[in-house]
Amino acid sequence: MLERMETRKLDIPVMAELFARGEKPEYLFWVGCAGAYDNRYKKVVRAFAKILAYLDINYAILGKEESCTGDPARRAGNEMLYQMQAMRNIEIFKSYDIKKIITICPHCYNILKNEYPDLGGNYEVINYVQFLDTAIHEGKLKIDPSVFADAKVTYHDPCYLGRGNGIYEKPRSVLKKMTHHLVEMERHKSFALCCGAGGGQIFKEAEKGEKEVFMERTEEALGTGADVIATACPFCMTMLTDGLKYKGKIDQVKNLDIAEMIALSLHL
Amino acid sequence: MVKQYIFVFFLLVTLGIFAYTTNRIVRFFLLTKPAFPVRDFAKRFKVMFTVAFGQTRILRKPLMGPLHALVFWGFCVILLGSTEMIIDGIFGTDHVLQVLGGFYDFMIASGDIFALVIGIAIIIFLGRRLFLHVKRFEGIEMKTISHIDAKIALLLILFLMISLQGMNIAYCEIKTLNSENIAGVYPVSQLFLGLFTTTMESTLRFWYEFFWWSHILTIFVFAIYLPYSKHFHVFMSVPNVFFSRLEPLGKLPNMDNVTREVRLMMNPSMAFTSPAPDAPVERFGVKDAEDISWKNYLDSLACTECGRCTSVCPANITGKRLSPRKIIMDARARMKEKGPGLVKYGKTYDDHKSLIRDYITEEELWACTTCNACARECPISINHITLIIDMRRYLVMEEGAVPGKLKKTFSNIENNGAPWQYSPEDRLLWAKDLEIRTN
Numbered sequence: 001m002l003e004r005m006e007t008r009k010l011d012i013p014v015m016a017e018l019f020a021r022g023e024k025p026e027y028l029f030w031v032g033c034a035g036a037y038d039n040r041y042k043k044v045v046r047a048f049a050k051i052l053a054y055l056d057i058n059y060a061i062l063g064k065e066e067s068c069t070g071d072p073a074r075r076a077g078n079e080m081l082y083q084m085q086a087m088r089n090i091e092i093f094k095s096y097d098i099k100k101i102i103t104i105c106p107h108c109y110n111i112l113k114n115e116y117p118d119l120g121g122n123y124e125v126i127n128y129v130q131f132l133d134t135a136i137h138e139g140k141l142k143i144d145p146s147v148f149a150d151a152k153v154t155y156h157d158p159c160y161l162g163r164g165n166g167i168y169e170k171p172r173s174v175l176k177k178m179t180h181h182l183v184e185m186e187r188h189k190s191f192a193l194c195c196g197a198g199g200g201q202i203f204k205e206a207e208k209g210e211k212e213v214f215m216e217r218t219e220e221a222l223g224t225g226a227d228v229i230a231t232a233c234p235f236c237m238t239m240l241t242d243g244l245k246y247k248g249k250i251d252q253v254k255n256l257d258i259a260e261m262i263a264l265s266l267h268l
Numbered sequence: 269m270v271k272q273y274i275f276v277f278f279l280l281v282t283l284g285i286f287a288y289t290t291n292r293i294v295r296f297f298l299l300t301k302p303a304f305p306v307r308d309f310a311k312r313f314k315v316m317f318t319v320a321f322g323q324t325r326i327l328r329k330p331l332m333g334p335l336h337a338l339v340f341w342g343f344c345v346i347l348l349g350s351t352e353m354i355i356d357g358i359f360g361t362d363h364v365l366q367v368l369g370g371f372y373d374f375m376i377a378s379g380d381i382f383a384l385v386i387g388i389a390i391i392i393f394l395g396r397r398l399f400l401h402v403k404r405f406e407g408i409e410m411k412t413i414s415h416i417d418a419k420i421a422l423l424l425i426l427f428l429m430i431s432l433q434g435m436n437i438a439y440c441e442i443k444t445l446n447s448e449n450i451a452g453v454y455p456v457s458q459l460f461l462g463l464f465t466t467t468m469e470s471t472l473r474f475w476y477e478f479f480w481w482s483h484i485l486t487i488f489v490f491a492i493y494l495p496y497s498k499h500f501h502v503f504m505s506v507p508n509v510f511f512s513r514l515e516p517l518g519k520l521p522n523m524d525n526v527t528r529e530v531r532l533m534m535n536p537s538m539a540f541t542s543p544a545p546d547a548p549v550e551r552f553g554v555k556d557a558e559d560i561s562w563k564n565y566l567d568s569l570a571c572t573e574c575g576r577c578t579s580v581c582p583a584n585i586t587g588k589r590l591s592p593r594k595i596i597m598d599a600r601a602r603m604k605e606k607g608p609g610l611v612k613y614g615k616t617y618d619d620h621k622s623l624i625r626d627y628i629t630e631e632e633l634w635a636c637t638t639c640n641a642c643a644r645e646c647p648i649s650i651n652h653i654t655l656i657i658d659m660r661r662y663l664v665m666e667e668g669a670v671p672g673k674l675k676k677t678f679s680n681i682e683n684n685g686a687p688w689q690y691s692p693e694d695r696l697l698w699a700k701d702l703e704i705r706t707n
Binding site: 005008012033050065066073075077081087118160165192194197203209211213215267 | 328515516517518519520522523526527529530531533534552553580582583585586587588589590631634635636637638639640641643644657659660661662663664665670671672673674676677678681682685686687688690692693694695696697698699701702703704705706
């Protein structure tokens, strides 16, 4: 049992303010649109911000200066809009002399890391899962193994971390620090089934078919008998949480982001 | 001597037809657009050795994967034997490569074993196509002709193996009968000695010649037929893997013509360095056969319609009309249809049809989640998504044909920098009242 928790107010450093004070943070934490506006995913960003504070990371966010990376526009065919967004963002990164970017959203990660270089934006882009994995390896995260010790956890690979960028093992290694019951869905790692949100799908109605993709994936996840479906992408979270609601399982099965699980295991 | 003349005649006919076909395909390639510069040869050879020769992607299917891998490796070995037959045919020599000694024995022995292995595998493949319902082989794009094509090619391969084995057995029998030295080692054929139930050398010689000619002529027929069949794959898959995109699957290629326009918009003084206004206007994205890249076309020629892509496509699994295999097959079919006209009448040729709509519907294109399962699964590194996105690019930037809700998403991004209608002022709301444990 923990003794009474004492808390302090956490202020999130904003790039413009730091610069005004003549400070230059090491990392830009790229929050992403879902992190800024999606009510469920805001909790994930809050959890990750706490972890950054816990690790005493020298970072800042762009705040009001952040703008869509252009990913949904690009994948929906609007290359013009994407490039305008990208060039605008690259200008801002340049003005703050940004070298390292931490992202939580895999779509932002992919586009910043792989696609901005074509427009002259070269940065060291780190996905939060890699970041957490490194912190664990360096022994900087004192995880309380009892929090999820008895939970059966299954991990849903986001396409843009997994197939898109070959990150399969790190999220699993992070999860294994918290649970002994990591169970795999039938289709996992490079075989994983998409949640149905990518390529602009989340912003439009699905085409006519027999079933929604997110239902197919939710059923597969439920088939493992897991208590927790761990996700690492805002859109996967929207889709699978919706799936759990439709299945009437939202009270029995939790859909948590890896960052939230870590924050909980650190009792932040 | 007569045998040599006949052989050279057939060889020349085959090479002639093959040259005609190659020329035709090369001219279609000349119609295509650039994809990416081919660099990083070390990486390309590595990919070719693992994915093509190592069959790593094929082996992702635990049952049929190993069977296909055996057929592929067997083909590689038997190809060496076929080369020897062509030399023998032209120069009237007999088992000319036996000068290679130990390597020759190894080569012939593995070819002899593989002929049996491939024969068995092909019978399994045929049986599966004839008697089992394999979902992967069905779909709107799989017309009767596709199924017939598959069976013809399998039968040809089966006949190649039967004739090879027949030739080997007759050869061993003749040599044994005359107590002569056998060139090479034949572990399988030796088991079937006595198959022809005769000790007459002339009869055995007849069978040897019969199978020798059957084998080599089937190879010629195969070589002529392949480029017009899905089994063109046999020639094109290794080059396709060699020329594959080496970037992470998540990365989309940049549109440099758009970059020029955007830079111009952001910095009008650059107008002086941009191309003259009378330069031909380049179409954004892919509408038709002439807009696809050489890699898209190479992909389409290498595709063997195995359906691994479609079987893992989330849209297809849930009953949407999108099938990644169809996208690739349509690109090939459309080039076959429009290519000759484009070659003959030039780039302005118009047959009042297009790849988009006459072959591929908007509904198919908008169903893609860009999850890359198709590209990850393709055993020969076909990239479906770049083509799908290029067609979306055409629809959006040339026609403004966008599903209503996405139109709204675009205007949100344009006006307030987020796909949803929220103000940038609210971007920090998530950080309000945040507290952290201190003890």
